[in-house]
Amino acid sequence: MSLAQAIHFHAAPEDSPSEEAGCRACGGNLSISACDLGAMPLANAYLDADMLEHMEPTYPLHAKVCGDCFLMQVGTSQTPDEIFGDYAYFSSYSEGWLKHAEGYCGMIVPRLGLTAESQVVEVASNDGYLLQHFVAQGIPALGIEPAANVAQVARSRGIRTESLFFGQATANDLHRRGMAADLIVANNVLAHVPDINDFVAGLAILLKAQGVVTVEFPHVLHLLAEGQFDTIYHEHFSYLSLYSVERLFRAHGLRVFDVDSLTTHGGSLRLYACRETAAFQETQALQAKRQQERDGGIARPEAYRNLQAKALQVKLDLLEFLIDCHESGRRVAGYGAPAKGNTLLNYCGIGPELLPYTVDRNPHKQGRFLPGSRISIASPDRLFAERPEVVLILPWNLREEIAGQLKTLTQTGTLLATAVPRLEIVE
Numbered sequence: 001m002s003l004a005q006a007i008h009f010h011a012a013p014e015d016s017p018s019e020e021a022g023c024r025a026c027g028g029n030l031s032i033s034a035c036d037l038g039a040m041p042l043a044n045a046y047l048d049a050d051m052l053e054h055m056e057p058t059y060p061l062h063a064k065v066c067g068d069c070f071l072m073q074v075g076t077s078q079t080p081d082e083i084f085g086d087y088a089y090f091s092s093y094s095e096g097w098l099k100h101a102e103g104y105c106g107m108i109v110p111r112l113g114l115t116a117e118s119q120v121v122e123v124a125s126n127d128g129y130l131l132q133h134f135v136a137q138g139i140p141a142l143g144i145e146p147a148a149n150v151a152q153v154a155r156s157r158g159i160r161t162e163s164l165f166f167g168q169a170t171a172n173d174l175h176r177r178g179m180a181a182d183l184i185v186a187n188n189v190l191a192h193v194p195d196i197n198d199f200v201a202g203l204a205i206l207l208k209a210q211g212v213v214t215v216e217f218p219h220v221l222h223l224l225a226e227g228q229f230d231t232i233y234h235e236h237f238s239y240l241s242l243y244s245v246e247r248l249f250r251a252h253g254l255r256v257f258d259v260d261s262l263t264t265h266g267g268s269l270r271l272y273a274c275r276e277t278a279a280f281q282e283t284q285a286l287q288a289k290r291q292q293e294r295d296g297g298i299a300r301p302e303a304y305r306n307l308q309a310k311a312l313q314v315k316l317d318l319l320e321f322l323i324d325c326h327e328s329g330r331r332v333a334g335y336g337a338p339a340k341g342n343t344l345l346n347y348c349g350i351g352p353e354l355l356p357y358t359v360d361r362n363p364h365k366q367g368r369f370l371p372g373s374r375i376s377i378a379s380p381d382r383l384f385a386e387r388p389e390v391v392l393i394l395p396w397n398l399r400e401e402i403a404g405q406l407k408t409l410t411q412t413g414t415l416l417a418t419a420v421p422r423l424e425i426v427e
């Protein structure tokens, strides 16, 4: 086979209808290609030293959009157990996230008038970073956290936590045991659920007649506008909008009545939903957000077609920058080992030759290696000992928090850089 034939053989026709299963929300056709990042390992499959001699499974990472409900999504390559069985993410290692949780609790308790008679349930409650604020006020709280090691941390802090996957079966089981929620919190979990219909059906089962569910997720409109292609990874199944979530909720008897715009994860939405029959009035903020999405073309294929070109530009610019650093003898290190960093580095083909190591505050990641790129993860102490000339911040959404932590480096000339949405030096 000639090279030209080989290229032709491997080239997928653009926007061809998927032969796989359809949209995970509505069953529609995934007819729009948003961003094909090639094959790479799972973003959270950090490697121990003894795994470096072995192969790593890789899976295609191709974001497609449903032509019916316009939910952007990637295929399911593995079971939830494989993804969350020993999840290394502990929310309590990010200061910004802890403040966000405290602020949420301070807002929602008075808004809903929650008391010692109320019941709060958090799905994907992680290490109890959020529920601790309800518990401190004497409000009954139940956490549901599938990762057993993370759930154990929450229990050791006195937060009632069940180590279960959430869905209809779990909701029915809890309901039979008398559990009904005045507030269900589902922050940054809806996007990570393979069977999104089963999950939302569970929310509807567990909610009291006048209960409220709040969900937070990175807003796909920001992802598209800012070219945040690195937030695409296998464990992040769905890239949500008000448009797609309203449609999904409606199918399960839930309606959205309010929305907040958040700065978390590069631009998120917090939706407030209730039963169709509950008393909550739709807010002006909700109507304005629907209009903003319409203006952004949320239900038009054209809105999704620029992402591939933006990803390529980031790759070209970052490679040029790192090659220049290498040739001019400037020492470079990374900061952070987030999932999005793995998408970025693996898509760009960057390994230890251009980025010798990264650092992370999470001790569960230290001493391990990034999947695919096999870049080692050290403690932040190493940065302060070695004082590299350039630090590439991988969790760009936390750039200000990290710049604050690295002040003693930048004061002596270290440059901090981010690669997404474009290569920038952090001032």
Ligand SMILES: [Zn+2]
Binding pocket: 023, 024, 025, 026, 027, 028, 066, 067, 068, 069, 070, 071
């Ligand atoms: Zn759909």
